[in-house]
Amino acid sequence: MKIRLALALAAVVPFALACPAAQDPSRLDPVPTGQGFQFATEDISVPAGTEEQDCYFFKVSELAASNGLPSDKPINLHRIQVAQRAGSHHMNLFRVRTLVKLDPANGRIQKGTNGSGECFKSSNWADWPLVANSQQDGNVDWTYPDGVANSIQPDEWLMLQTHFVNATTQKTPQEYGHVTVNFWTLPDAQVTAQLGTVFATKQSIRVCQSNPAPTFHGACQFNSQKPVTLIGANGHFHSRGVRFTMYTWDGQSAETPPDAERFYDSKTWDDPPMLRSPELNREVPAGGGVFYTCSYQWSAPAPSIGCDGLNTYDATKYGTAQSQQDCCYTFGPVVDQNEHCNAFIYYYPKQDDVNCF
Amino acid sequence: MLRTPALLVLGTLAFVTCGEPPPTRPCSLPYLGDKTATPQLEVWTLNERGEAVPADVAHPALLQQPPQGGRVVFVGVRATHLDSCSAELLVSVRDPQSNQVRLDGRTINLVPDGTGWGGSVLNSVDTQANVPLCPNQWSVTDIPNNPYQLSVKVTDIDGRKAELTAPVTFRCLAGDATCLCQCRAGYKLGDTCAPVDGGTNGDGGTSTDGGTLDGGQ
Numbered sequence: 001m002k003i004r005l006a007l008a009l010a011a012v013v014p015f016a017l018a019c020p021a022a023q024d025p026s027r028l029d030p031v032p033t034g035q036g037f038q039f040a041t042e043d044i045s046v047p048a049g050t051e052e053q054d055c056y057f058f059k060v061s062e063l064a065a066s067n068g069l070p071s072d073k074p075i076n077l078h079r080i081q082v083a084q085r086a087g088s089h090h091m092n093l094f095r096v097r098t099l100v101k102l103d104p105a106n107g108r109i110q111k112g113t114n115g116s117g118e119c120f121k122s123s124n125w126a127d128w129p130l131v132a133n134s135q136q137d138g139n140v141d142w143t144y145p146d147g148v149a150n151s152i153q154p155d156e157w158l159m160l161q162t163h164f165v166n167a168t169t170q171k172t173p174q175e176y177g178h179v180t181v182n183f184w185t186l187p188d189a190q191v192t193a194q195l196g197t198v199f200a201t202k203q204s205i206r207v208c209q210s211n212p213a214p215t216f217h218g219a220c221q222f223n224s225q226k227p228v229t230l231i232g233a234n235g236h237f238h239s240r241g242v243r244f245t246m247y248t249w250d251g252q253s254a255e256t257p258p259d260a261e262r263f264y265d266s267k268t269w270d271d272p273p274m275l276r277s278p279e280l281n282r283e284v285p286a287g288g289g290v291f292y293t294c295s296y297q298w299s300a301p302a303p304s305i306g307c308d309g310l311n312t313y314d315a316t317k318y319g320t321a322q323s324q325q326d327c328c329y330t331f332g333p334v335v336d337q338n339e340h341c342n343a344f345i346y347y348y349p350k351q352d353d354v355n356c357f
Numbered sequence: 358m359l360r361t362p363a364l365l366v367l368g369t370l371a372f373v374t375c376g377e378p379p380p381t382r383p384c385s386l387p388y389l390g391d392k393t394a395t396p397q398l399e400v401w402t403l404n405e406r407g408e409a410v411p412a413d414v415a416h417p418a419l420l421q422q423p424p425q426g427g428r429v430v431f432v433g434v435r436a437t438h439l440d441s442c443s444a445e446l447l448v449s450v451r452d453p454q455s456n457q458v459r460l461d462g463r464t465i466n467l468v469p470d471g472t473g474w475g476g477s478v479l480n481s482v483d484t485q486a487n488v489p490l491c492p493n494q495w496s497v498t499d500i501p502n503n504p505y506q507l508s509v510k511v512t513d514i515d516g517r518k519a520e521l522t523a524p525v526t527f528r529c530l531a532g533d534a535t536c537l538c539q540c541r542a543g544y545k546l547g548d549t550c551a552p553v554d555g556g557t558n559g560d561g562g563t564s565t566d567g568g569t570l571d572g573g574q
Contacts, residue, residue, distance in 0.1 A: 218460070
């Protein structure tokens with residue numbers, strides 16, 4: 001009797017322990033035929049001590065056709081799901097526009113490690129409208145308000161940029177990453193408003209030993225003659241960042257708006273609030289936009305990098321003379337050595353997608 | 358008998374209070390000028406040769422491509438009678454027709470130049486305001502060759518301020534077609550800007566579609 005039980009268990013246990021696809025945190029159930037489509041990265045190797053930032057290109061018509069949608073009509077993105085393995089630093093999805101040195105003709109997958117490669121250079125996507133983004137909590141399931149959709153043309157390319165980090169400030173368990181995305185679409189007849197996006201970044205930011213608590217302010221208008229509604233927002237910086245705030249802004253004031261206009265306040269660089277509708281549903285006046293602020297506190301770099309490492313990067317990347325080197329974290333993608341001050345904003349009705357540099 | 362210990366304690370406390378060091382300044386740079394005098398300010402913009410030129414209509418400010426894309430004007434300052442450490446630099450450019458502004462604010466050290474003045478460093482754009490003017494998704498006119506208003510304010514850590522407002526114009530670098538395109542009124546993100554041999558628009562063919570077919574609400 002006991003032997004039979006043991007044999008029975010021996011037959012069942014392996015199947016029970018094998019993780020079904022549905023339980024893998026980076027997998028999603030597919031979208032039903034005709035209601036959207038799914039696309040994904042390959043398994044991405046992220047050895048210890050590395051940051052891997054890869055760019056994946058997808059043709060919208062091909063994605064549509066893969067799941068029963070017409071390949072010659074726009075798709076109206078109304079709900080987006082993203083699932084990722086732990087270790088994701090960020091995932092950004094863009095619509096491809098002006099090609100500089102990041103071109104799908106050079107390969108559907110273009111990889112970059114530790115700051116090297118075209119997928120790390122932000123000037124390559126300077127005029128590419130944002131579609132979606134995630135930070136370290138890589139799971140997204142966001143349905144836009146009724147009737148709101150982001151219409152994307154069939155002959156467009158999408159670029160999925162995924163950044164996994166397995167270094168000092170962040171780890172990638174099991175040393176591999178993976179991203180899966182579901183687009184759920186809306187029929188044309190149900191679309192009543194277009195979604196617009198804003199991708200803002202502060203230029204030439206620097207957090208230095210002798211200027212250890214800097215703050216950077218920026219502001220971007222929606223350029224709309226009518227009020228618009230904010231439905232998504234998050235800020236992004238690295239571990240020197242101490243506070244990221246956003247305010248609704250009238251487009252005309254040069255000062256920080258009053259506290260009553262503040263709708264976003266993040267003090268956690270590694271787990272920033274990702275505000276989305278219905279929780280975020282905030283009107284911005286005609287001609288207005290968003291005012292954002294990033295505050296930092298300098299701290300000594302990891303011993304593996306040291307001030308020498310930061311100064312070397314500063315000299316190499318920005319040509320900073322030795323007399324001006326100040327153990328600075330400069331703008332850039334490498335989490336342990338660089339900083340960002342980026343805002344991601346979603347609104348409707350769309351006037352235009354905005355890139356605000 | 359009881360008063361002596363009390364006096365001793367009070368005296369000790371007074372000594373400790375008076376002996377407390379002043380708050381530490383965030384940098385070791387010297388104070389600029391005279392703390393009792395009215396702060397003064399000069400403003401310049403950066404040209405294509407990396408030189409500082411006065412910020413006025415006689416010297417159209419150059420729209421330059423910064424590291425992350427678009428076009429900015431780099432605005433530097435020189436000031437005196439202010440604390441040099443961790444000053445707040447706030448620069449805005451205003452469209453006089455619509456009253457819309459673009460701005461950049463940042464904390465900088467005003468680096469002394471040995472004359473009692475200090476300010477932005479010529480070859481360090483991070484010490485200058487990087488005011489993002491293009492893509493032009495904010496102004497009702499073309500940005501090059503039209504009048505705008507530049508406002509500059511420097512506030513030190515004690516709250517002392519120096520301010521200046523001046524009319525300015527802007528220019529693109531000769532031959533910078535992308536600048537002329539991205540800085541024109543009505544620019545839509547992703548509009549075709551560079552010539553075909555610049556290899557910029559790929560096979561999508563939708564850069565104008567993105568601005569018109571799915572927009573226009």
